[in-house]
Amino acid sequence: MADSWTSSGLDVHLDWQPETGRTGLAAAIRAAIREGRWQPGAAVPSTRALAQDLGVARGTVTRVYADLAAEGYLRTAQGAPTRVATAGALPQSAPRQAPRDPAPRWDLRPGRPDLTAFPRQAWITATRRALLRTPAAAFGYESELGAPELRDTLAAYLARSRGVVADPARIVVCHGYSHAIAVLARALSGLGVNEMAFENPSLHMYRDIAAAQGSRVIGVDVDEHGINVSALDSPAVVVTAAHQYPTGVTLAPHRRTQLARSGALIVEDDYDGEFRFDHQQVGALQALAPERVVYAGTASKTLAPALRLAWLVLPRALVEPVRAAMADSGSRPAILNQLALAELIDSGGYDQHVRRSRAEYRSRRARLLTALPDSVRPHGIAAGLHLLLMLPSDGPTETEALAACRRRAIGIEGLGTYWMDTNRPGGLIVGYAAPPKHAFASAVQTLIEALWEINT
Numbered sequence: 325m326a327d328s329w330t331s332s333g334l335d336v337h338l339d340w341q342p343e344t345g346r347t348g349l350a351a352a353i354r355a356a357i358r359e360g361r362w363q364p365g366a367a368v369p370s371t372r373a374l375a376q377d378l379g380v381a382r383g384t385v386t387r388v389y390a391d392l393a394a395e396g397y398l399r400t401a402q403g404a405p406t407r408v409a410t411a412g413a414l415p416q417s418a419p420r421q422a423p424r425d426p427a428p429r430w431d432l433r434p435g436r437p438d439l440t441a442f443p444r445q446a447w448i449t450a451t452r453r454a455l456l457r458t459p460a461a462a463f464g465y466e467s468e469l470g471a472p473e474l475r476d477t478l479a480a481y482l483a484r485s486r487g488v489v490a491d492p493a494r495i496v497v498c499h500g501y502s503h504a505i506a507v508l509a510r511a512l513s514g515l516g517v518n519e520m521a522f523e524n525p526s527l528h529m530y531r532d533i534a535a536a537q538g539s540r541v542i543g544v545d546v547d548e549h550g551i552n553v554s555a556l557d558s559p560a561v562v563v564t565a566a567h568q569y570p571t572g573v574t575l576a577p578h579r580r581t582q583l584a585r586s587g588a589l590i591v592e593d594d595y596d597g598e599f600r601f602d603h604q605q606v607g608a609l610q611a612l613a614p615e616r617v618v619y620a621g622t623a624s625k626t627l628a629p630a631l632r633l634a635w636l637v638l639p640r641a642l643v644e645p646v647r648a649a650m651a652d653s654g655s656r657p658a659i660l661n662q663l664a665l666a667e668l669i670d671s672g673g674y675d676q677h678v679r680r681s682r683a684e685y686r687s688r689r690a691r692l693l694t695a696l697p698d699s700v701r702p703h704g705i706a707a708g709l710h711l712l713l714m715l716p717s718d719g720p721t722e723t724e725a726l727a728a729c730r731r732r733a734i735g736i737e738g739l740g741t742y743w744m745d746t747n748r749p750g751g752l753i754v755g756y757a758a759p760p761k762h763a764f765a766s767a768v769q770t771l772i773e774a775l776w777e778i779n780t
Contacts (some may be wrong), residue, residue, distance in 0.1 A: 336369055337361060340378070349378070350388045357397050357408055367405040368398065428735030430767040434570065434710035434755035435595075435625070441681060441761070442628050446673040447664060453671075454663035463659060468650040469643075470497025470635070471662040477669045478635055482621065485675075486597055487607030489614040490637040496646055497662055499655045500632040501595070501622050505530050505562075507653055508591060508618065508636070509537035511645040512560055517589065521558035523551050525742035527569060530562065543744035550575030553582040560589040565609045566597050570742050570753045572704010572712055574606055584612035589639075591618045596625045598678050601686045602706040615639040623665060625709060625757075626678055632657050633665060685709060688756045688764055695772050699779045700752075709757035712739065713775075715750050720778035722750030728774040734767070 340352040356362040368374075371389060375382040389406055392398045399409040462471065469475065475492040482488035498504040509520065520534045524543035531541045544561065545552050550573055551563055563583070565575040575583070583590060592609045600606060610619040619637040627633075638646055650656070668674045689711070693702060699719065703712040715725060722738045729736045729752075739751035759767045 338378075342379070346384050346388055349380075349384070350391055353388065353392060354395075354397060362408050364408050366408050368408060370405070429733035430763070430770050431735045431758040432754050432756065432767055432771060433735045433758055434737055434753045436755055436758035437625050437628065437681070437709065438684070438757050438760060439628055441684070443668075443673065443677045446668060446671075446677065447627075450667035450671065450673065451660065451664040453667045454660065457667075458663055462663070466656065466659050468647045468656070469495065470657070471659055471666065474662040474666040475635075477666040478621075481669050481674075482608075482619070482637065486594065486619075486621070487611045488619050488637055489611050490619070494638045494640060494643055496636045496638065496643075496650060497657055498634045498636060498650075499657045500629075501593070501620060501624065501634045502529070502533055503632075503653065503655055504620055504634045504636055505533045505591075506537055507646060507649045509534045509539045510652065511642060511649040512589070513538050514645055514649070517559045519558045519560070521556060521561040521588075522744075523563060523568060524744045525570060525739065525748070526562070526564075526744075528741060528744075531744070534562075546571055546573065548573055550579045551583070553579050553586060556583075556586060556588060558588060560591065562591040562593060563609070564593045564595060566594055566600075566606045567704065567707040569593075569595065569708075570704070570710065570712055570737075570739065572706070572708060572710070574706065575609070580609055580612065584609065584616065588616075589618070590616060591620060593620050595620075595622060596708045597621070598626055599682055599685055599709060600707040601682070601689060604706070606707075610637060615641070618642065626674070626681065627665075631661050631665070633661060684761070685757050691764075692754070692756050692768055695768050697772065697775055697779065700775060703751075710753055710755040713752040713754060715752070717749075722752070725750075725752055725774070725778050728778045729771070732770050732774050734770055734774060736771070 336356070338352045338356060340349055344351070353362070362368065369377075371382050371385040375385045378385070389398055389400070393400050393406075396409055399407050472492065474497055475495040478495055479490045479492045482490055498507060512520070518538060519540040519542060521542040521544050522531050522534075523546050525546065535541050542558050544555050546568055550565065550568060551561075563575065565580065567574060590609065590613070594608060597608070608619055610617040616639065618639065620634065622634040623631050624634070636646065665674070689705060692711070693705065696702060696713070699716060700713040703714060705711050715722060722740050726736065726738050737753045739749065739753060754771065756764070
């Protein structure tokens with residue numbers, strides 16, 4: 325069997341058998357170049373360093389390098405390191421194609437925060453503190469439940485900010501909300517719960533994730549009071565109680581009580597609970613039935629989706645099944661991001677960022693509402709990062725409205741794709757958080773132009 329060797333100074337890999345001598349060494353280097361392990365243009369180990377690592381005479385390596393240079397595999401220059409030449413390397417991959425759907429010029433897609441407002445300096449400070457304070461053992465193979473420091477911090481934060489009944493032992497940190505839904509569906513399937521209800525309308529992506537784990541997906545209609553609890557007949561249900569996605573309605577108090585007493589396992593997706601604008605606080609549904617409600621939160625709307633940080637507060641009976649499902653999934657969020665978020669929350673920086681963002685998004689919402697023509701009816705304006713514009717039944721269709729927006733390079737979504745059935749009302753889902761602050765006014769003006777076009 326070939327031995328693996330590395331050089332000092334430059335970390336390279338060769339499969340070489342010493343008994344094959346100079347010929348075998350040349351063949352091993354050719355293979356490394358052809359297979360792409362030695363990249364074109366990269367420096368190779370010096371003859372002295374490679375000879376020392378391989379235990380051969382320096383002259384042997386010098387002759388091999390000279391032969392490979394003559395063959396076009398290596399490139400030498402006086403006073404410069406020897407490098408891999410482009411000749412002899414495998415053909416390079418074709419140029420990356422442009423995405424089919426390029427980023428819109430005016431981004432009014434829902435579910436996206438203003439990424440230019442990410443608190444970079446505060447995050448750098450939190451990361452530095454985490455690196456200085458965290459013992460080396462924390463960077464090993466962490467618990468499936470997540471970093472203890474973050475779970476401790478989340479228990480306190482969720483209790484004071486959202487009224488969640490939690491302790492760290494019942495919290496699991498996931499690799500984003502999509503991962504959380506997949507893990508929950510897998511855990512419930514293991515317990516014999518193979519059906520999950522979703523609000524109708526709702527985001528199809530999460531329904532698809534649950535279905536991929538073997539769950540039968542059922543739709544339950546939403547009206548002006550939230551999900552119709554009396555129509556619920558499934559053992560588990562996913563709800564967006566504080567700000568229904570995408571209609572924006574808040575689950576009415578009598579429905580909250582009815583749902584908490586329904587006997588179903590409730591997954592409460594509190595995706596934008598920090599952003600309420602009407603001064604009427606709406607706490608987490610989870611507090612009504614901590615042993616029947618799984619509370620789900622995320623940093624995607626408050627900070628950035630790329631952090632891939634979400635959390636579940638579980639009923640005690642689900643902690644072990646979810647832990648096992650997490651272990652099976654093999655996916656966990658980066659430990660350093662978990663520790664940095666804990667530091668950011670503990671320092672007060674997270675709250676400061678949320679308050680700044682809330683004030684900015686409240687201002688944007690007000691400016692958008694003022695600019696809208698009377699022909700469209702806004703819904704879901706009390707909270708969140710989006711609102712729903714219902715189109716008049718005797719006016720332009722959703723398809724026509726979306727086409728007018730596309731002609732102006734506006735990124736926006738239609739209500740139609742959120743329904744689980746056909747012949748439902750159409751509308752536009754407008755996200756007002758995504759544009760950078762300097763581009764918001766122009767994005768709104770362009771949207772208004774599109775709305776005027778379809779109504780004239």
